[in-house]
Amino acid sequence: MEILILKKKDIEEVYSMKDAIGASKDALELYSKGESDIPLRINLNVKKEEGQSLYMPGYVPDADALGLKLVSVYPNNTKKGLDSISSTMVLKNESTGEVSSIMDGTYLTKLRTGAVSGAATDLLARKDASIFALIGTGGQAKSQLEAILNVRPIKEVRVFARNKEKTEDFIKQMKKELGDKFDFNIIACDSSKEAIDNADIITCVTTAKEPVFDGKLVKKGAHINGVGSYTPDMQEIDPYIICNADKIYVDTLDGVINESGDFIKPIKEGKFKEDDINGELGELIMNKIPSRENEDEITLFKTVGSSILDLVTAKKIYDKAIEHNMGEIIEF
Numbered sequence: 001m002e003i004l005i006l007k008k009k010d011i012e013e014v015y016s017m018k019d020a021i022g023a024s025k026d027a028l029e030l031y032s033k034g035e036s037d038i039p040l041r042i043n044l045n046v047k048k049e050e051g052q053s054l055y056m057p058g059y060v061p062d063a064d065a066l067g068l069k070l071v072s073v074y075p076n077n078t079k080k081g082l083d084s085i086s087s088t089m090v091l092k093n094e095s096t097g098e099v100s101s102i103m104d105g106t107y108l109t110k111l112r113t114g115a116v117s118g119a120a121t122d123l124l125a126r127k128d129a130s131i132f133a134l135i136g137t138g139g140q141a142k143s144q145l146e147a148i149l150n151v152r153p154i155k156e157v158r159v160f161a162r163n164k165e166k167t168e169d170f171i172k173q174m175k176k177e178l179g180d181k182f183d184f185n186i187i188a189c190d191s192s193k194e195a196i197d198n199a200d201i202i203t204c205v206t207t208a209k210e211p212v213f214d215g216k217l218v219k220k221g222a223h224i225n226g227v228g229s230y231t232p233d234m235q236e237i238d239p240y241i242i243c244n245a246d247k248i249y250v251d252t253l254d255g256v257i258n259e260s261g262d263f264i265k266p267i268k269e270g271k272f273k274e275d276d277i278n279g280e281l282g283e284l285i286m287n288k289i290p291s292r293e294n295e296d297e298i299t300l301f302k303t304v305g306s307s308i309l310d311l312v313t314a315k316k317i318y319d320k321a322i323e324h325n326m327g328e329i330i331e332f
Contacts, residue, residue, distance in 0.1 A: 004318065006103035006327040011111070014320040017146050020115035020313055021122065025285055026063070027312035028119070028251060032282025036060040038308045040258060043231065050076055052231070056307035059094075065315035067091040069105050069307055075207050083139045084207075085109060089314050099332070101318050105310070106139075108317070112309045114143025116251060117203055117225040120281055120301035122151040124249065124292055125223035129200035130155045135192055135212050135236075136205040136228060137161040137170040144203050144227065145174060149182045152201065157186040160195040161206075164188065193217060204228055208236040209261070215241030220296040226262055230304045235261040237302070243271055246297035247278045247290075255304045262302060 030036055042055040051074035059066045071087040078084050087105030092098065121129075129152045134145055137159060148154060157174075161167045167188045174186055189195040192213040196202050199219070204212055205227040215238030218224065224245070226237045242248070242262065250256040256263055257274055266272040279289040281301065292299055321327050 001098050001332045002329050003099050003332050004101040004321060004327045004329055006101060006317065006321055008104045008107040010321060010326045011104060011107055011317055014324050014326050015111075015317045017111070017115060017118065017143070017150050019316065020111045021118040021147060021150065023313040023316050024112060024116040024119040024309055027060070027308045028116070028280065028282035029285045030060055030062055030282070030312065031252060031306065031308045032280045032286060035062050036308055038252070038306055040255065041307065046074075049074055056310060058307035058311050060308055060311050061094075063312045063315055064094050065091070065311040066094045067311055067314065069109075069310045071105065071109065078138070085139050089310060091314055091318055101314070103314060103317065108310060108314060110140055110143040112313045113140050113227060113303070113305060114147040115313070116303050116309055117144055117227060117301070118147025118151050120225060120249065120303070121148055121201060121223060123281065123284060124299040124301060125152055125201050126221055126292070126295055128153075129223070131158070131199045131201070132156070133158045133160070133195040133199035133202045134205070135160050135195060135203070137163075137167050138205065138207070140205045140227065141170060142174065142177070144205050144225070146178060148201060148203065149178065149184065154182070154184050157184055158189050158195040158199065159186065160189040160192050164190075201225070204236045206236045207234060209234055211238040212236045214238060215244065218298060220298065222298050224298070224300045226260075226300065226302040229260045229262040231259060232261050232264045235265055237262045237300070239266040239269075239271055241298070241300065242266055244298070245300040247292065248276065248300045248302070249278055249281050249284060250301070251281055251303040251309070252306045253277065253280055255306055256302050259304045260302060
């Protein structure tokens with residue numbers, strides 16, 4: 001059996017953020033069509049280390065994608081100089097069931113998580129959006145920024161996180177890594193209030209258990225991406241904006257309703273109903289539900305992540321790597 005090993009550098013060489021945004025749209029459309037087998041992820045709490053160990057299997061026949069992503073989410077890793085999220089993606093050959101590729105799932109996770117926000121923003125944000133507020137500077141933050149820069153003419157990026165020193169370091173790194181590709185100004189903010197003031201797009205990517213901004217301060221016409229709340233006890237989006245946004249979309253309805261505290265908590269409190277969600281982004285792509293209908297609507301997209309995003313993206317990466325002779329083949 002031959003297995004293709006793909007490291008981060010291999011993926012970066014053959015696959016761009018624009019590629020990944022397209023793959024996210026394809027994946028969510030396939031999911032909403034019901035043409036895939038995507039169980040809810042298995043999430044094991046590793047209480048001793050305040051972490052989670054996740055297992056995300058799936059099969060997407062129309063994409064010839066079959067496999068499993070193994071994920072560890074350990075927030076305390078940052079104190080050890082390690083990524084808070086680490087992952088390995090295992091692709092299998094649909095025809096034989098043999099493992100065909102093992103790739104850097106940590107980079108894949110960052111890429112597809114940023115890409116799905118980019119896909120939602122491309123479909124929902126105002127075309128003239130130019131001010132972007134990013135709340136959170138963890139391992140997922142760069143891909144969130146890069147995705148938004150790919151889909152809207154952003155001129156000003158405002159960043160807020162609890163650690164000011166870490167925020168400044170993040171800004172320096174983003175200037176270095178993205179400054180040559182995009183024309184934007186990036187600044188640190190002292191509060192989330194300052195960051196979201198008049199912002200056209202707001203992305204939250206935190207591990208917060210309480211809302212990180214005041215929903216009443218969101219301007220008309222803004223688009224919001226909620227990325228960080230992927231367990232029932234996490235909550236980064238103010239229930240006010242969830243209850244008052246004009247339109248709400250999710251990556252997978254099953255995943256969001258069962259996994260995200262952003263929605264589980266207000267539903268339990270009787271402030272919000274599942275029926276208040278307009279639908280899945282895949283349904284929007286299929287034109288089954290309406291998109292933004294005027295410039296004043298506030299739109300919100302919530303993603304908890306789904307293995308269909310990993311599988312479709314990973315298969316497209318694998319195909320490109322084979323085409324360009326990237327990676328290392330090992331006999332097993």
